[in-house]
Amino acid sequence: MLPKLEYEDSFVKVAGLVGGEEYVKVARALLNNIDSTDEEIASATGLKINKVRRILYDLYDKSLISAVRVRDPKRDWYVYRWRVQPDQVEVFLNSIKQKLLNRLKTKLEYETSHQFYHCGSPTCPKRTFEEAVDYMFICPECGNPLRPFDNREVIEALNWKIKQLEEELKTPTKAKKIEIRPEET
Amino acid sequence: MPSENEEDLISRVYKLILGKGERGILQSELWKKLNLTSRDGSRIATKLERRRLIMREKVLQNGRWTYRLIPLVVPVDTSSVEGLPCLKCSYESRCEPGGSISPEKCQPLERWVLENYRKAEG
Numbered sequence: 601m602l603p604k605l606e607y608e609d610s611f612v613k614v615a616g617l618v619g620g621e622e623y624v625k626v627a628r629a630l631l632n633n634i635d636s637t638d639e640e641i642a643s644a645t646g647l648k649i650n651k652v653r654r655i656l657y658d659l660y661d662k663s664l665i666s667a668v669r670v671r672d673p674k675r676d677w678y679v680y681r682w683r684v685q686p687d688q689v690e691v692f693l694n695s696i697k698q699k700l701l702n703r704l705k706t707k708l709e710y711e712t713s714h715q716f717y718h719c720g721s722p723t724c725p726k727r728t729f730e731e732a733v734d735y736m737f738i739c740p741e742c743g744n745p746l747r748p749f750d751n752r753e754v755i756e757a758l759n760w761k762i763k764q765l766e767e768e769l770k771t772p773t774k775a776k777k778i779e780i781r782p783e784e785t
Numbered sequence: 786m787p788s789e790n791e792e793d794l795i796s797r798v799y800k801l802i803l804g805k806g807e808r809g810i811l812q813s814e815l816w817k818k819l820n821l822t823s824r825d826g827s828r829i830a831t832k833l834e835r836r837r838l839i840m841r842e843k844v845l846q847n848g849r850w851t852y853r854l855i856p857l858v859v860p861v862d863t864s865s866v867e868g869l870p871c872l873k874c875s876y877e878s879r880c881e882p883g884g885s886i887s888p889e890k891c892q893p894l895e896r897w898v899l900e901n902y903r904k905a906e907g
Contacts, residue, residue, distance in 0.1 A: 607796045607797070607799045607800040607803065607860065608796060608799075608860060609836050609838060609860060610858075610860045610861040613860060613861065613863050614861070614863065617863055617866065617867065617869070617872055618872055618873075619873070620873075628792065631835075631836045632832065632835065632836070686837075689861065690861060693861060693863065693866070696866055696869070696871075696872070697865065697866060699871070700866060700869065700871065703871070703880070703888035703891075703894065704888070704894075704898065706882045706887075706888050706889060707888045707889050707891070707894065707895070710889035710890075725890065725892055753899065753902075754895060754898075754899065756902065757898045757899050757901070757902030757903075758898055760902050760905070761865075761898050761901060761902065764865055765865060768865055
């Protein structure tokens with residue numbers, strides 16, 4: 601289970617969002633030891649080296665961390681040292697929100713422009729009127745009759761989430777830096 | 786690597802420091818509140834400082850040197866996208882309007898929005 605991350609570093613919170621508990625472990629290890637190698641992270645977290653590498657490559661693909669290739673003088677081969685890119689955390693989070701907003705708007709358009717039918721089984725998808733006609737109003741997955749489905753709550757929920765994301769994107773997510781006034785230091 | 790319990794404690798300490806606003810809190814005061822020894826407390830404060838979440842300012846208090854722990858950053862709020870299925874979806878890169886994988890017909894996305902909405906509406 602993912603630990604509570606309300607009061608955590610922004611990078612750890614975002615890593616947790618992306619991959620859950622194992623990502624949180626790697627993220628914390630990266631913050632505690634700047635410029636660690638994959639082996640150092642594996643020993644600090646207790647995770648297997650191949651898992652650590654998979655997580656590091658994923659975070660690297662998302663530009664949340666950077667890597668520097670250095671020669672290991674003891675073994676005379678190259679190793680990567682990984683470092684958190686704190687500035688990218690907010691960029692990444694805002695891009696997730698923007699992408700989600702676009703998807704929800706597409707879904708809202710679809711929900712408001714179709715009539716739906718459903719069999720009542722939570723695992724079966726709802727069908728548009730056109731699809732229901734094609735299936736002769738019998739669910740192709742469970743065989744139960746397809747009945748009109750009221751999607752008003754779905755539309756309300758989509759409108760609510762879209763509004764929330766639009767508000768948040770007006771003032772893009774930023775880890776608030778606290779200014780220390782000179783007289784207080 | 787700190788244990789999960791220590792991470793919880795680090796999180797609690799950070800929350801308390803943030804709660805004190807820009808002036809922060811005296812280290813000794815904080816350890817009393819949390820019933821921590823000064824050795825354990827200092828270790829946690831050093832970790833928070835290394836993560837650049839707080840700064841430690843040396844101050845003289847009642848004739849003794851101590852540290853004031855001052856918050857530097859309030860972490861980003863991720864609550865609006867927590868649990869979003871797209872973040873762990875293996876088809877995410879192929880998801881596009883009108884495609885075979887699309888947001889219109891995505892059941893996990895619909896369930897997630899509905900759950901969030903119901904929770905917010907109480």
